[in-house]
Amino acid sequence: MNLIARKYKTKLVCLNMVGIMLLTCIQCISVFAQQSALIKYVQPFSGTSASTTMASQHIEDKTERLANTIPAVAPPFSMTQWTPQTQLTETKCLAPYYYNNKKIYGFRATHWISGSCTQDYGSFTIMPISGKLKTNTTDYAEDYNHENEVSTPSYYKLNLNRYKLQVELTATLRCGVTRITALKIDSVYVLISPNSDKEKGYIHIDEAKGEISGYNPVHRIYQGWGETAGFSGYFFIRIKKAIKISGVYSDGNIANNHTISNKKNIGAYAGFKLEKGEQVIIYSGTSFTSIDAAKQNLESEIQNETFDSVLSKTNAAWEKSLSQIKITDPNEKKKRIFYTALYHAQQHPRLFNDVNGTYPQYAGNYQTQKLSKGNYYDDFSMWDIYRAQLPLVELLRPDLANSFANSLVLKGKQGGWLPIFPCWNSYTAAMIGDHATAFLASAYNKGIRDYDVKEAYRLMRQNAFEMPDSVDYLNGKGRRGINSYLKYGYIPMEDSIPNAFHKKEQVSRTLEYAYDDYALATIAKDLGKTKDYEKLSKRSLHYKNVFDTKVGMVRGRYENGNWYNPFYPNHREPYITEGTPRQYTFYVPHDMPGLMKLMGGSKVLENELDSLFGKKEYWHGNEPGHQIPFLYNFTASPWKTQLQVNRILNEEYDEGAGGLSGNDDAGQMSAWYVFAAIGFYPVDPVSGNYQLTSPAFQQTQISFSNGNKLNIKAVKNTKNAIYIKRISLNGKSYNVNHVSHKDLIKGGEIIFYLTDKPKISL
Incomplete structure (x- = not known):
């Protein structure tokens, strides 16, 4: 149903125009002043x-x-980021926003992993429109241009020209505030859509209370692809404006009730009649445990604070963080x-x-746990971030790094095994290596130890010395190819690593396990675990077992010791992860003297580096090469x-x-x-x-x-x-x-x- 806007006399219209211009001006001054x-x-x-x-x-x-980043609005390391949405779905490798897309579909409360090729999960979207009610995305999508955008880490603004609406976003750690200003007299509708690609989810609207709540179930990818992740993205919304009309919809069809679930493209709408300059303020709480928790998060972090007050605090949070390096x-x-x-x-x-302090149990089935202190974190793109991103946190925010370390230990205790690449609170076995161990050792050696160190060591040691049973292994637990690594001192070409997202890549795995063994050895030594230290120290030299001195590079090897042929040093090979043998040869960060000796000395290392750069074979997008320069x-x-x-x-x-x-x-x-x-x-x-x-x-x-x-x-x-x-x-x-x-x-x-x-x- 369309709300009929009243006609005004010319004089009143002019006064309203002046008022909205003044209001918009004041808001812009407020934003930029902050x-x-x-x-x-x-x-x-x-x-x-x-x-x-x-x-x-x-x-x-x-x-x-x-790069697959997004213009995220939220404080550092938050639960939920807010972003304009130019891309529908939560499909793997598709970010919610791309600068060159021409349509905007709303403003998403997202859990996209910045700069990744994974998937969004547990998200929902808010889209305001004016005029006639439309609930099909192809009908209400808005053409937009960047001249109408303002974006900072704490604030986003866009004018929707067709709808004559101004939309502004700001956020806290777990919540968001959306401010919608009408730029003309009209009927305005707010569409709220859980973004499930699986035709799952739930949404309910209470018109009298001005509240909307719902959830979007999370599903796994990589190991257990498509299975439930054991939790959902929950939301609770409170609208600071009396709702005149409301309902729910599915796939563009409006339903005559106020609750809908488990259908395609579900959502709820709330309708208003707005004068020029009037605003609708939408407060949104998010959680991974329940709708009630999302409501509690909202009441705790925002309550009835104004948009500008929230913006001021988030600005201050970013300023404090950024100003650690001036x-x-x-x-x-x-x-x-x-x-x-x-x-x-x-x-x-x-x-x-x-x-x-409540959070979804790791790899659990809609069970929850509760912290006694600190915070629990997930989405560790571990193969990437142990190299520099986590060390940067260790340098600037050791307290936060400690929470990260404690979170990993909790995951191991709850799931039985220290995870390799924990994302969407699940085991994934994505990428290679065992770099939760590398991070824990890095933090430990910098004095970051306010967690259960003994349990951390037990879990790291289990990964390094044991093979999970078949069910756990298939579920993504443990090191891929660990039996071969322990038997041969490298992973031979015969072991194709079938139960992994990244199959084969045997040489790269050997090199990275050698580094992880070195990392664990440093803790074993400090804890007085002499036998473990000796074994792990020897294993840290396993990189030598895949280094062919005849070609001066790492190379695929068979169980009988023969080398893989043909050898193409500058081609992408199946035994190398995202790179070439020449590039990966330099991944021995823990034993450069040993690598130089294998190569033939310091001058040979220098010449090989010269060759790599001279032939433009250095690839900055390949993380194992980040140390090469x-x-x-x-x-x-x-x-x-x-x-x-x-x-x-x-x-x-x-x-x-x-x-x-x-x-x-x-x-x-x-x-x-x-x-x-x-x-x-x-x-x-x-x-x-x-x-x-x-x-x-x-x-x-x-x-x-x-x-x-x-x-x-x-x-x-x-x-x-x-x-x-x-x-x-x-x-x-x-x-x-x-x-x-x-x-x-x-x-x-x-x-x-x-x-x-x-x-x-x-």
Whole structure:
């Protein structure tokens, strides 16, 4: 039913026009007045369209040209992000928003893993329209343009021209506020749609109370694809405006009741009659445990706060987070790229518990658990983020890293096995390696230990030494190919790893398990587990078993010891993960002296690195290569690290919607930029050491949670100086190519004296 808007006299219309213009002006002034010194640098659209970076011209995998980020509105590491929706469905590898899409379908409360190729889950969408009621997406979708968009980490605004509506979003950790302003007198409808692709879900509208509630069941992918994940995305909505008319619908057909479930494209609508300038405020609570919990989250985090009040708090949260690293430099473009990267590096892992500590049991069947302290997190894109994104959290927010570590231990206790790649609160066995172990060891060695360390060690050891039974293994538990690895000291070509999303990739798995064994060995040593330490230390050298000294690279190998033929060093091979034998050869971050010896010495390593970069075979989108530019620090030519890192910073990253050259992978690509730009990178996060390079900025100040501050200065002899001539640490000469985590967090001052000519050792 359409609501008939009244006609007004010309004079009153003019007065209303003045009023709405004044209101809109005041709101815009309010929003931009709250933008702080650093949040204004963030470009949330970065990575939402195909890459336009210099590097995108020679990306190996053209599917990687989409970074798959979204313009997310929410505080750092929140439960739910809010984004404009230009893409329907929760289909794998389709983000909710792409910059170049022409239609908008609403504003989504999303659980999309930023920069990923997974799937959204448990989401719902709010879409306001005016005029005649329409519930079919093809009918109500709005053409839009970017001139009407404003986007920051805490705020999004869009004018819907056809409907003459202005929509604004802001959010808290678990909740969102949507403000809809009518730009003309009209009937206005708000459509609420659970976004289930499985024709599941539920929604109910209570017109008298102005409340809408529902849920969208979550399903697994990878292991157990299509099965229930044992929880749903729940929502509770309170509308601050009397509803005049309401109902539910399915696949464009309106139903004469106020509840609907388990049908295609279900939703509910609420209708209003608005004067020009009138507003509808929609408060939305979210949860992974129940509708009641979503309501409790809303009442706790927002209550009846105004839109502007919530916005102010979220602005402050982002400013506090971004200002942990303060950049001083005249290059405004580089600051925009840097703070956008820092924003992207703080999207995940995802907060999963309600305000009262309740969260869905890991790999459970709609069972819940409750924390006594701290928070529970999920969506660990572990193969990607253990390298730099999680170490960045360890550096800046050790308290948060501790919650991450505790969350992983809780998952292991509840599910029976430490997960490999825990997303949507389920076992997945996606990607390769056992890098929850690498992260736990990295955190432990940095003194982050406020959780059950003994249980953590038991779970890590179980992964390293035991094979799950067939049911658990098929469900995604344990290391893929562990029996072969233990028997041969490598995973032979005969073991095709059939029960995994990534099959085969035997050499890459061997290399990464060797690193994880090294990681666990460091904890075993500290805990006095001498026998485990000795076994794991030997196993950490298993990378040597897949290194063919005749070709000087890693290579597929059979059970009898013979090498896989033919050998193509620069081709994508079935025994390598997302790369080539040449690229993966450099993945021995824990034993560079051993790798150099296998290669034939430091000079050979340098020559091989020169060859990789000279042939343009370095692939920044392949995470196991992220440490490669810093490996020149282990040779006589560390200046080449400075050269290559500077080049990558300039070629792989840019501003604008195409500013990322590949999948951001839950912030790993962005975290690489943050580290590299400030002058150091965790080649081996477990060691607690960072390899040094020349900083990209004149001055950087890092504020640590212990109260200490570190000032990093770059003193250049010319404008284009990028090579390190000498370094001083707290006034004393510093003559090594790395710095420890322990020394960094003491604070002080590091000065890099840079020159435009490299310091070449003969």
